[in-house]
Amino acid sequence: MRKPVEQIEAATILFAGDSGDGSQTIGTQMTETTALIGNDVATLPDYPAEIRAPAGSLAGVSGFQLHFSSEQIHTPGDLCDVLVAMNPAALKVQLHKLKPNGILIVNTDNFARRNLRLAGYEEDPLESQDLTKYQVFGVELTSLTRKALETTQLSTSEIDRCKNFFALGMILWLYNRPMEYTMKWIKAKYAKSPQYIEPNILALRAGNTYCDMTEQFAVSYDVKPATFEPGTYRNIEGNMATVLGLIAASHQSGLPLVYGSYPITPASDILHGLAKYRNFGVVTMQMEDEIAAVGVAIGAAFSGALGVTGSSGPGLALKAEAINLAMIAELPIVVCNIQRAGPSTGMPTKTEQSDLLQMFYGRNGESPIPIVASSRPFDCFEAVYEACRIAVKYRTPVIFLSDLYIGMGAEPWKIPELSELPEIKPNFTTSAGPSDEFEPYLRDPETLARPWAKPGTLGLEHRIGGLEKSDVTGHVSYDPENHEKMVEIRAEKVARIANDIPPTEIFGAQEGDILLLGWGGTFGALRTAAENYVAEGLPIGHVHLRHLNPFPNDLGDILNRFKKILIPELNSGQLLQLIRATYLIDAIGINKVQGQPFHVFELHTKIDEILKEIEHF
Amino acid sequence: MKRKRTSRIPVGAPTLTKDDFKSDQDVRWCPSCGDYSILAQTQRTLPELGIPKENIVFISGIGCSSRFPYYMNTYGFHTIHGRAPTIASGVKMANPELSVWVITGDGDALSIGGNHFIHLMRRNFDINVLLFNNRVYGLTKGQYSPTSERGQKMYQSASIGSLDTPFNPLSLALASGATFVARSVDVHTDHLRPMLKAAFEHKGTSFIEIYQNCHIFNDDTFILQRKKEHKTDHTVLLEHGEPLVFGAEHDKGIRLNGFQPEVVDLTDGEHTIDDLIVHDQHAEDTTLANFLAGMSDTPDLPHPMGIFRSVQHPCYENLMTNQIRTATERMGEGDLDALLHDGETWIVS
Numbered sequence: 001m002r003k004p005v006e007q008i009e010a011a012t013i014l015f016a017g018d019s020g021d022g023s024q025t026i027g028t029q030m031t032e033t034t035a036l037i038g039n040d041v042a043t044l045p046d047y048p049a050e051i052r053a054p055a056g057s058l059a060g061v062s063g064f065q066l067h068f069s070s071e072q073i074h075t076p077g078d079l080c081d082v083l084v085a086m087n088p089a090a091l092k093v094q095l096h097k098l099k100p101n102g103i104l105i106v107n108t109d110n111f112a113r114r115n116l117r118l119a120g121y122e123e124d125p126l127e128s129q130d131l132t133k134y135q136v137f138g139v140e141l142t143s144l145t146r147k148a149l150e151t152t153q154l155s156t157s158e159i160d161r162c163k164n165f166f167a168l169g170m171i172l173w174l175y176n177r178p179m180e181y182t183m184k185w186i187k188a189k190y191a192k193s194p195q196y197i198e199p200n201i202l203a204l205r206a207g208n209t210y211c212d213m214t215e216q217f218a219v220s221y222d223v224k225p226a227t228f229e230p231g232t233y234r235n236i237e238g239n240m241a242t243v244l245g246l247i248a249a250s251h252q253s254g255l256p257l258v259y260g261s262y263p264i265t266p267a268s269d270i271l272h273g274l275a276k277y278r279n280f281g282v283v284t285m286q287m288e289d290e291i292a293a294v295g296v297a298i299g300a301a302f303s304g305a306l307g308v309t310g311s312s313g314p315g316l317a318l319k320a321e322a323i324n325l326a327m328i329a330e331l332p333i334v335v336c337n338i339q340r341a342g343p344s345t346g347m348p349t350k351t352e353q354s355d356l357l358q359m360f361y362g363r364n365g366e367s368p369i370p371i372v373a374s375s376r377p378f379d380c381f382e383a384v385y386e387a388c389r390i391a392v393k394y395r396t397p398v399i400f401l402s403d404l405y406i407g408m409g410a411e412p413w414k415i416p417e418l419s420e421l422p423e424i425k426p427n428f429t430t431s432a433g434p435s436d437e438f439e440p441y442l443r444d445p446e447t448l449a450r451p452w453a454k455p456g457t458l459g460l461e462h463r464i465g466g467l468e469k470s471d472v473t474g475h476v477s478y479d480p481e482n483h484e485k486m487v488e489i490r491a492e493k494v495a496r497i498a499n500d501i502p503p504t505e506i507f508g509a510q511e512g513d514i515l516l517l518g519w520g521g522t523f524g525a526l527r528t529a530a531e532n533y534v535a536e537g538l539p540i541g542h543v544h545l546r547h548l549n550p551f552p553n554d555l556g557d558i559l560n561r562f563k564k565i566l567i568p569e570l571n572s573g574q575l576l577q578l579i580r581a582t583y584l585i586d587a588i589g590i591n592k593v594q595g596q597p598f599h600v601f602e603l604h605t606k607i608d609e610i611l612k613e614i615e616h617f
Numbered sequence: 618m619k620r621k622r623t624s625r626i627p628v629g630a631p632t633l634t635k636d637d638f639k640s641d642q643d644v645r646w647c648p649s650c651g652d653y654s655i656l657a658q659t660q661r662t663l664p665e666l667g668i669p670k671e672n673i674v675f676i677s678g679i680g681c682s683s684r685f686p687y688y689m690n691t692y693g694f695h696t697i698h699g700r701a702p703t704i705a706s707g708v709k710m711a712n713p714e715l716s717v718w719v720i721t722g723d724g725d726a727l728s729i730g731g732n733h734f735i736h737l738m739r740r741n742f743d744i745n746v747l748l749f750n751n752r753v754y755g756l757t758k759g760q761y762s763p764t765s766e767r768g769q770k771m772y773q774s775a776s777i778g779s780l781d782t783p784f785n786p787l788s789l790a791l792a793s794g795a796t797f798v799a800r801s802v803d804v805h806t807d808h809l810r811p812m813l814k815a816a817f818e819h820k821g822t823s824f825i826e827i828y829q830n831c832h833i834f835n836d837d838t839f840i841l842q843r844k845k846e847h848k849t850d851h852t853v854l855l856e857h858g859e860p861l862v863f864g865a866e867h868d869k870g871i872r873l874n875g876f877q878p879e880v881v882d883l884t885d886g887e888h889t890i891d892d893l894i895v896h897d898q899h900a901e902d903t904t905l906a907n908f909l910a911g912m913s914d915t916p917d918l919p920h921p922m923g924i925f926r927s928v929q930h931p932c933y934e935n936l937m938t939n940q941i942r943t944a945t946e947r948m949g950e951g952d953l954d955a956l957l958h959d960g961e962t963w964i965v966s
Contacts, residue, residue, distance in 0.1 A: 032961065035963075036961055036963055038963065038965070181961065228965040229965065230965050230966050231964070231965055232958065232962050232963070232964050232965075233962060233963050233964070233965060234958070234959075234960055234961065234962045234963075235960075235961070244956065244957060247951070247953065247956065248953055248957070251951065251953045252953075256711065258707060258710060258711050260703075260707065277944075277951060277956070278940050278941045278943075278944035278945070279941070279944040279945045279947070279948040279949065279950060279951045280951030280953075280956070281941055281945075281951065283710055283711075283937055283941070285706070285710065287703065287736070288732050288733065288736040289732060291700060291703065291733075292700070292702075292703040292706075292732075292733055292736065293703075294703075295696075295700045295702075295703025295704045295706070295707060295733070296703055296704070296706050296707035296710065297707060298696075298703075298704050298707060299676075299694075299703065299704035299705060299706060299707020299708040299709075299710070299711065300707040300708070300710060300711035301707075301711075302694055302704070302707070302708055303707065303708045303709075303710075303711035303712040303715070304711065304712065305707075305711035305712075307707060307711075321697055322697060322700060325696060325697050329694070415957045415958055415962070416957070418953060418954055454712070455671065455672070455673075455674045455692035455708070455712065455715050456671055456672055456712060456714060456715060457671055458669070458671045459671070460671070461670060461671055461690055461691050461692050461693075462692065462693070463640070463686050463687050463689075463692075463693035463694070463695065464693070464694055464695070465686070465687070465693075465694060465695025465696065466679075466695060466696065466697055467695060475642065476642070476687060
C-alpha cells in the first residue's frame with residue numbers, strides 16, 4: 001500500500017560522497033527529472049580539484065546540492081532538507097548544511113572503523129548523540145546494491161559503482177518523482193557499453209522499491225509544478241548556455257565561429273560543448289597555451305570571423321597582452337572568463353567573482369574594454385550573445401564574465417524565439433570609399449567603430465599592429481598629440497556603448513532606503529533577499545548589472561534615489577571601488593571570499609543591521 | 618607539385634610587379650641591414666607566384682624583422698612578441714584561401730615564441746615562416762639571443778660571455794615535425810628567391826632560416842657563409858638527388874664516416890663523387906635532414922644551404938574543413954532552432 005504523501009512547497013537535497021561515488025551524476029539526474037515535471041530548480045555542484053582524492057578522505061568529498069520548488073526560486077538553497085552521505089567524510093564535511101530535523105541518509109556499509117578514522121571520527125557518529133536532532137536513516141547501500149545485482153555479470157567493483165543509482169531511486173521515491181527520465185538517460189549513456197544499462201536500472205529500481213517495502217520512511221513528499229511564463233523550456237547549465245549563445249551569435253551574424261582555448265577549470269566545458277557542433281561550421285582549436293588560444297581568436301577576427309577564447313582567471317592573466325593588442329588593433333573578439341577562486345591557482349573548483357578589477361585594469365597603458373556579465377545559468381546565453389553584438393558593432397574585444405557557480409549550475413530556461421535575438425551585422429568594408437586610398441582608421445561617426453576590411457578584399461590592403469596608429473590613415477605614429485587623441489577616441493568609443501543598452505531595471509522599490517546593487521552570479525541570493533523584504537513592504541530595490549563597462553547611463557540617477565547602496569560581492573569589494581570612484585557615493589560592501597556563494601540569510605543579517613542604522617537617524 | 622588552394626590571378630589580369638608590393642611607408646632599418654635584401658627579394662618573388670595581392674597576409678611578432686609587414690603593400694599585422702604563429706594560425710583557419718607569411722627573428726621565434734614555433738610546425742598549417750637569424754637582439758640594442766654562440770662577449774647582456782647553448786633552428790623545426798625546412802642567406806639573392814618560391818609552393822608549414830647580418834650589433838656574424846670570398850668553401854648547396862659537392866672548383870665533398878660527416882678532397886685521387894652523400898629532400902625519415910642540419914654546429918664543416926626536407930603531410934586547416942564537411946554530411950547543416958530545443962524540453966501553456 002502506498003504511504004501517505006505530504007504536499008510541500010520546496011525542498012533542498014544535498015548528495016555527498018567520494019569524488020568517485022557519482023554524486024554529480026545522480027544530482028544532475030534528479031535535477032533533470034525535477035525540471036521536466038515542472039518545478040523551478042537551481043543547483044550547486046561543489047567538488048574537489050583532485051580527480052580522485054584518496055577514498056574516504058575529507059579532501060575527496062564531492063557534493064551536489066539542488067533546490068526545487070513550486071514557486072520561482074533563484075538559489076540552490078541555504079540549508080538542506082535531505083543530506084545523502086555516502087561515507088563518514090561526506091557526513092563530516094556536509095552535516096552543517098542540514099536543517100534541524102532534516103533527513104539524513106547514510107550508507108552504513110561505509111562506516112567501518114577505517115572510514116571513520118579517515119574522516120577523523122573518534123567514535124561512530126551514528127551511535128553518538130550528535131545526530132539526535134536529525135532524522136537519521138541508516139541504509140546498507142552497498143550490500144543492498146550487491147544483493148540486487150547479484151544475478152548480473154558485473155564484477156563486485158563494477159556493482160559497487162551502481163550504488164549511486166540505488167540512492168537516487170530512494171530520493172525519487174521520497175519526492176514522488178518518476179524513474180523514466182533517468183532510465184532513458186542510462187540507456188543513452190551506456191549505448192556503447194550496454195552491459196551497464198540493466199544493472200544501473202536495477203539499482204535504481206531497487207532503491208525505489210526499498211523505500212516502498214520497508215518501514216524506513218513513513219511519508220513521502222510532493223512538490224507541485226511551479227508557474228512559469230508560457231513557452232518551451234529545457235534545463236540548462238551556464239556553460240552550455242554560453243556554448244549556445246556563441247553559436248547563436250555566429251549563426252545570426254553569418255560569421256563563422258573560431259574558438260581558441262586551453263584546458264582550464266571551470267571553462268573547459270565551453271570547449272567540449274562547442275567541439276560537438278562542427279556542423280554549425282564551428283572551429284574549435286585546443287592550443288598549446290592560453291596566449292595561443294587568444295592569438296587564434298585575434299587572427300580569426302582579422303580574417304573576418306567571430307574570434308572567441310575562453311578561460312578562467314589564471315588564463316586571463318596570460319592573455320592580457322594579446323587582449324590589449326586586439327584593443328589597439330580594434331578587432332572584434334570575445335573573451336570569456338569563467339571565474340574561480342583566486343589568486344594564482346587559488347581554489348580551482350570553487351566560485352568567486354574576484355576578477356572584475358583584473359578585467360577592468362589588468363593591461364598596460366590606457367586600455368578600455370567593454371565588460372558584460374551573466375547573472376545566472378540561463379542568462380549566459382543572452383549575456384554572451386550581447387558580448388558578441390558589442391564586439392562586432394564596435395570592433396573591440398569584449399570580456400564576458402561568468403563564474404563557476406553559474407557556469408556549472410543548472411536551471412530551467414525558456415528557450416528564446418530566434419526572431420527575438422538582436423541583430424548582429426558585420427558590415428564588412430568592401431571598397432575604399434571617397435578617397436582612393438583605404439583609410440583603416442576612418443571611423444563611423446556614431447559608434448566610432450573603424451572599418452572591418454578582411455584580407456582577400458581587393459584594394460583594401462592595409463597594415464595594423466600594436467604600435468600606436470595615426471588617426472584615419474592607420475600609419476605608425478609617434479606624434480604626441482595623435483597618441484593622446486587616439487587614447488581618447490578608444491575610451492570614447494567604449495563609453496558610447498552606454499547609449500546602446502536598455503534602461504536599467506529596478507526590482508522592488510524604485511526609490512527608498514536600500515538599493516542592493518550586484519553583478520554576476522550573486523543574482524539569485526540578492527533577488528531572493530530583495531523579494532523577502534519587498535514582501536514585508538520594506539522600501540528595498542535590487543539592480544543587477546549586466547553591463548559593467550560602460551555602466552548604464554541611468555545608473556548614477558538610480559543610485560541617488562536610495563539612502564544606502566549595498567553592494568554584495570564574492571570578493572573584497574571590487575564593484576564597490578568602481579561605484580565609489582565613478583559616482584562619489586558612500587556605498588557599503590557585503591563581502592564573502594570563501595569560494596562559496598552567498599546564503600540568503602547572510603544577506604539578511606547584514607541588511608537588517610543597516611536597516612537598524614537607518615532607523616536610528 | 619600540388620596546386621595551391623590560394624586563388625590564382627584570373628587570366629588576362631594585369632601582371633603585378635615588384636613595385637606593386639611596396640607600401641608607401643619609409644623603410645626604417647639601419648643602413649646595410651640584411652633585412653633590406655630579404656624585403657627586396659620577397660617583393661620580387663611575390664609577383665611570380667600568380668596570386669592576387671589582396672590574398673597575401675604578412676604577420677610578424679616584435680623585433681627589427683617584424684617591422685616587415687609595414688613595408689609590404691599587402692594585408693599585414695604587426696602583432697606582439699613571439700605570438701605571430703598563433704595569430705597566423707587564426708588567420709589561415711578562418712580563411713584557408715589566404716597566402717599567409719610569418720616574419721620572425723631568432724629572439725621572437727625561439728625565445729619568447731618558442732612554444733608557438735614548435736606547435737606551428739607540428740600542426741602543419743599551410744603557412745610560410747621566414748626566420749631572420751642574426752644571432753642578436755637588435756631592436757633592444759645588442760643582447761644575446763637563443764642562437765648566439767656560447768662564450769661570445771660582444772653582447773651587452775653578456776659582456777663576459779654568453780652561457781647559453783645556442784639553438785639550431787633547423788634541428789628544432791625538424792624535431793617539431795616540420796614538413797618543409799630550408800636555409801638561405803640575406804644577400805644570396807639568387808638563392809633566396811627560389812627558396813621563397815619553394816616555400817610558397819609547399820603545401821604545409823614551410824620554414825626558412827635566413828642568415829641575416831646585423832651591421833650594428835653583430836656585424837659579420839655569418840661572415841664565412843655570407844661573403845663571396847668565403848662562401849664557396851663554407852657553404853654547400855643542397856640539390857635533391859645530387860651529391861654534396863662544394864668549394865670554388867667543386868673540388869670538395871661531404872661523405873659519411875661512421876655517423877659523422879667528413880670533408881673529402883675530390884682532387885686527391887683517393888675520393889670520387891661516388892663516395893659522397895646524395896641529398897634526398899623528400900625522405901620521410903628525418904635522419905638525413907637532421908644530419909645536414911647538425912653540420913652547422915660542427916666547426917670547419919660547410920653550412921648546407923637549400924631545402925633540407927620537403928614532404929607532404931595533411932594540413933591542419935584541411936583536416937578541420939574535412940571535419941566540418943563530414944559532420945555536416947552526417948548531421949545536416951546546423952539548425953539553430955533545433956539546437957536550442959535539443960534534449961528534453963517541456964511546454965508551459
